[in-house]
Amino acid sequence: MSPLARWLGLFAWLVPLVLFAVGPVVLLLARGAGAPGTLGWDWLVSEAGALGNTLAISGGAAVLALVLGTPLSLLLFRTDLPLRGAFTVLFTLPSAIPAFIWGMGWLSLASPRAGYLNRLLGEGTLDIHGPVGIAFVEGLSGLPLVLLAGAAALRRVDPALEEAARVCGASPARALLTTTVPLVLPSLLSGAVMVFLMAASSFGVPYLLGVSASPPTRVLTTRIYELVLLGDEGLGRASALALALLLLTPLSLLATWALGRSGRVRLSTGKGLASRPLSLGRARTGATVGVASTCALLVLLPLAAILLTSLQRSFGARLAWEELTLAHWSGVLLEPRTLRATGLSLLLATGAGALVCGLGLAAALLQRAFRRLGAGVEAVAVWPYAVPGTVLALALLLAFSRDWRFILVDKVAFVLALAHTPWLLLIAYAAKYLALGTRNSAEALAQLDPSLTEAARISGAGPLRAFVDVPLPLLRPALTVAFILAFLSCATEITMSVLLVPAGSEVLGKLLFDLQSYADPAAAAVLACAFVALVVLGQAVLALVARRAAEAR
Amino acid sequence: MAAISLEGLFKSYGATPVVRGLSLEVREGELVSLLGPSGCGKTTTLRMLAGLEHPDTGVIRIGGEMVAGPGVRVPPERRGLGMVFQGYAVWPHRSVEENVAYPLTLRHMSKTEVAAKVREALRWVRLEALATRRPHELSGGQLQRVALARALVASPRVLLLDEPLSNLDAALREELRAELAALRARLGTTLVFVTHDQGEALALSDRIAVMNQGVLEQVDAPETLYREPATPFVAGFVGGANVLTGEVREGAFHTARSGTVFQLSADTSAPPGPATLVVRPEDLALGEQGTPLPLSARLFLGHAAEYRFPVDGTLLRVVAPPLEVRPGQTLKVQLRKARLFSVG
Ligand SMILES: Nc1ncnc2c1ncn2[C@@H]1O[C@H](COP(=O)(O)OP(=O)(O)OP(=O)(O)O)[C@@H](O)[C@H]1O
Ligand SMILES: [Mg+2]
Numbered sequence: 001m002s003p004l005a006r007w008l009g010l011f012a013w014l015v016p017l018v019l020f021a022v023g024p025v026v027l028l029l030a031r032g033a034g035a036p037g038t039l040g041w042d043w044l045v046s047e048a049g050a051l052g053n054t055l056a057i058s059g060g061a062a063v064l065a066l067v068l069g070t071p072l073s074l075l076l077f078r079t080d081l082p083l084r085g086a087f088t089v090l091f092t093l094p095s096a097i098p099a100f101i102w103g104m105g106w107l108s109l110a111s112p113r114a115g116y117l118n119r120l121l122g123e124g125t126l127d128i129h130g131p132v133g134i135a136f137v138e139g140l141s142g143l144p145l146v147l148l149a150g151a152a153a154l155r156r157v158d159p160a161l162e163e164a165a166r167v168c169g170a171s172p173a174r175a176l177l178t179t180t181v182p183l184v185l186p187s188l189l190s191g192a193v194m195v196f197l198m199a200a201s202s203f204g205v206p207y208l209l210g211v212s213a214s215p216p217t218r219v220l221t222t223r224i225y226e227l228v229l230l231g232d233e234g235l236g237r238a239s240a241l242a243l244a245l246l247l248l249t250p251l252s253l254l255a256t257w258a259l260g261r262s263g264r265v266r267l268s269t270g271k272g273l274a275s276r277p278l279s280l281g282r283a284r285t286g287a288t289v290g291v292a293s294t295c296a297l298l299v300l301l302p303l304a305a306i307l308l309t310s311l312q313r314s315f316g317a318r319l320a321w322e323e324l325t326l327a328h329w330s331g332v333l334l335e336p337r338t339l340r341a342t343g344l345s346l347l348l349a350t351g352a353g354a355l356v357c358g359l360g361l362a363a364a365l366l367q368r369a370f371r372r373l374g375a376g377v378e379a380v381a382v383w384p385y386a387v388p389g390t391v392l393a394l395a396l397l398l399a400f401s402r403d404w405r406f407i408l409v410d411k412v413a414f415v416l417a418l419a420h421t422p423w424l425l426l427i428a429y430a431a432k433y434l435a436l437g438t439r440n441s442a443e444a445l446a447q448l449d450p451s452l453t454e455a456a457r458i459s460g461a462g463p464l465r466a467f468v469d470v471p472l473p474l475l476r477p478a479l480t481v482a483f484i485l486a487f488l489s490c491a492t493e494i495t496m497s498v499l500l501v502p503a504g505s506e507v508l509g510k511l512l513f514d515l516q517s518y519a520d521p522a523a524a525a526v527l528a529c530a531f532v533a534l535v536v537l538g539q540a541v542l543a544l545v546a547r548r549a550a551e552a553r
Numbered sequence: 554m555a556a557i558s559l560e561g562l563f564k565s566y567g568a569t570p571v572v573r574g575l576s577l578e579v580r581e582g583e584l585v586s587l588l589g590p591s592g593c594g595k596t597t598t599l600r601m602l603a604g605l606e607h608p609d610t611g612v613i614r615i616g617g618e619m620v621a622g623p624g625v626r627v628p629p630e631r632r633g634l635g636m637v638f639q640g641y642a643v644w645p646h647r648s649v650e651e652n653v654a655y656p657l658t659l660r661h662m663s664k665t666e667v668a669a670k671v672r673e674a675l676r677w678v679r680l681e682a683l684a685t686r687r688p689h690e691l692s693g694g695q696l697q698r699v700a701l702a703r704a705l706v707a708s709p710r711v712l713l714l715d716e717p718l719s720n721l722d723a724a725l726r727e728e729l730r731a732e733l734a735a736l737r738a739r740l741g742t743t744l745v746f747v748t749h750d751q752g753e754a755l756a757l758s759d760r761i762a763v764m765n766q767g768v769l770e771q772v773d774a775p776e777t778l779y780r781e782p783a784t785p786f787v788a789g790f791v792g793g794a795n796v797l798t799g800e801v802r803e804g805a806f807h808t809a810r811s812g813t814v815f816q817l818s819a820d821t822s823a824p825p826g827p828a829t830l831v832v833r834p835e836d837l838a839l840g841e842q843g844t845p846l847p848l849s850a851r852l853f854l855g856h857a858a859e860y861r862f863p864v865d866g867t868l869l870r871v872v873a874p875p876l877e878v879r880p881g882q883t884l885k886v887q888l889r890k891a892r893l894f895s896v897g
Contacts, residue, residue, distance in 0.1 A: 455636070460659040466630075
């Protein structure tokens with residue numbers, strides 16, 4: 001790429017990012033930082049409860065994910081547990097399906113009076129409302145983050161280390177516990193930090209299980225939502241809370257980075273060190289039963305509860321075959337409101353997916369073209385992913401609450417009037433999930449030999465033609481994966497949708513949220529089932545793409 | 554069918570100079586080899602010729618037209634070249650014939666014409682049977698031949714080959730060398746051939762350009778290069794000669810470190826002073842006279858044997874008729890023919 005083209009490309013790429021992601025968030029931060037000055041410190045102290053709850057709940061979720069994730073990742077990725085492939089797929093579902101839906105599942109199971117479990121155990125035995133329930137659901141939905149971190153680390157542990165312990169006389173289990181576990185622990189911990197961050201950013205679950213609890217459990221995200229609903233007077237306070245929430249991100253990322261560093265030193269750098277899975281021996285049956293029942297309880301049961309709720313005449317009615325009905329299904333799925341929401345959601349998800357792929361590929365190419373500056377490009381592209389949805393949505397809401405007028409030449413002005421339009425949602429989705437496009441394309445591009453493109457140039461193709469003929473088809477699997485991931489995330493997104501959907505429009509995430517919060521749990525359950533079906537379908541397509549890509553290699 | 558001229562090329566990556574003041578003229582239809590050790594800048598030179606890198610300073614002309622120089626930078630697709638990359642660069646998403654057809658499709662030829670030319674190119678490289686295969690179903694040598702076919706299918710005026718035969722077995726390499734020579738005779742293509750195999754360069758080239766650390770040491774016809782190396786490096790690299798540094802004093806050569814003395818024959822002209830001694834293994838003799846040296850190893854070569862003696866931290870190699878000797882024994886080594894390069 002010639003230097004001029006590079007700089008023009010960088011500029012063209014940066015303009016939308018600064019205008020629609022970096023700029024709004026910076027404005028929000030500035031506003032938030034000024035808030036204590038105008039509102040007084042007393043007010044900030046009165047919000048300390050929300051901050052405390054956020055920290056406690058997120059910490060609890062992280063601990064739960066770590067405690068469950070450590071033995072599970074060892075069993076799934078280091079032993080000869082039967083069916084471990086199937087278990088792995090099932091245990092990654094909690095992250096693929098929105099946390100809000102898991103919250104709905106546990107609400108069906110463990111709401112104090114009508115919850116299915118409480119009907120078995122006696123009314124009021126379990127109550128999913130309140131901080132413990134929220135942390136429980138968040139911890140479960142973050143479990144895959146710990147499992148994946150564990151899987152990646154276990155793949156890099158040199159099996160010779162464990163063998164050395166065996167030669168020294170340690171039993172297999174002892175060798176595992178004294179060599180492998182300490183080595184992968186930093187990675188598992190960094191997975192847990194990601195769970196903390198995810199839980200702190202989460203809005204749907206604390207809203208579902210916290211706001212209607214008695215006493216209500218407020219966290220930063222739900223407080224921000226309440227303040228935004230207050231209108232203009234609340235926005236200043238909301239910005240201040242957003243700033244507090246946003247500060248958790250760099251702190252957590254710093255912790256992850258530090259853990260990653262201490263972890264990396266002792267892990268082997270070589271890839272694909274295949275080690276023989278540890279034989280479980282006589283513990284095999286017990287382990288299998290344990291993992292299977294954990295999976296059934298934590299993954300399958302909540303989904304089954306939602307299905308059951310969607311089929312019941314009314315939630316809390318007597319459980320009997322003749323009480324089951326498909327009325328909710330036909331009602332919800334054929335309702336014009338649902339159809340409109342589906343239409344807009346699919347449109348937005350497709351648009352956002354295309355933007356994520358295009359801008360992400362551009363980011364990866366720029367990263368390559370600018371050696372040193374490349375890291376900065378990546379940071380700009382990936383950073384919105386770490387910004388909590390509530391904060392990003394609030395930033396866009398504030399920045400575009402008024403129209404922006406740009407005067408290019410004397411008379412040519414163009415007005416950016418985005419308030420109360422679906423465009424804001426498109427921007428929010430694309431910005432938030434841009435990281436998926438960037439990461440996937442950058443990884444694929446790194447594996448691409450530059451001489452392949454050069455060979456096309458020598459053959460007589462111009463720069464553009466060479467790009468279209470050689471790297472583009474080779475990057476297609478990675479871009480397909482990025483598109484599907486972004487599409488699924490956008491189509492099932494709830495947090496930003498709730499804040500940004502303009503009056504009179506409807507998207508799926510907002511519809512689910514409204515049905516569950518205000519109207520009709522059974523109708524919400526139908527929609528939730530549709531979400532799950534969509535996610536499972538998407539995951540199946542992803543698996544297919546991965547298989548095809550592996551075959552072509 | 555174009556002459557190439559490189560004038561005063563410099564290229565560095567960051568602070569590391571890779572090509573330093575390289576000038577080279579290649580005549581129309583000539584085959585010039587770039588020969589040199591790994592990392593000496595052969596690929597970089599070829600890439601500048603192809604337009605994939607731009608020289609920091611210097612001028613490149615192809616067929617009289619300036620393609621790189623101050624303010625001029627003709628992109629690779631407009632230089633009319635064919636190139637075989639060191640790593641083949643066969644496109645994994647295209648079949649063998651699609652790979653080979655690509656340069657032709659860019660030239661807007663008719664389908665039948667393309668098919669005919671592809672078939673011809675695949676015949677040259679003996680790959681007709683594999684036309685529909687995908688690259689991941691091919692061996693390294695077959696990939697290399699796909700790259701070769703793709704480079705020459707459009708009859709380019711200049712063909713750049715970066716170690717195009719390195720992955721082939723001896724018989725196939727021999728066959729393709731012959732094909733390449735025939736092809737050149739027929740098309741009159743100018744060829745620049747990168748290799749670090751001196752045998753290949755000697756057998757194939759009209760002239761050989763020997764490179765060392767980014768500098769051209771000598772450009773000459775193979776025989777001249779072999780008989781009259783211009784520098785100790787060329788002698789060492791091309792003829793496999795022994796190279797020793799030291800000093801000429803009183804008709805003898807004294808090595809720098811251990812002070813081992815080699816008597817110079819009368820016909821070796823050598824002014825006294827610091828010098829580099831270059832002598833081929835065949836030009837050393839074992840016998841009654843000469844410098845006594847301890848033998849460290851003996852390698853049987855069939856018609857002869859190679860004897861190795863540690864001198865000044867390197868091994869002095871002598872090729873002589875097989876003798877019944879064992880390592881540890883002291884033998885007398887005599888210079889029969891040597892070249893001396895004055896230092897400084
Ligand atoms: N893109 C690059 N950036 C930095 N250094 C480079 C780059 N390409 C090559 N070099 C360096 O330039 C030097 C010359 O490289 P070049 O590829 O031209 O060597 P070569 O003669 O082709 O060697 P070989 O026979 O191993 O292929 C090497 O030291 C190499 O490390
Ligand atoms: Mg090379």
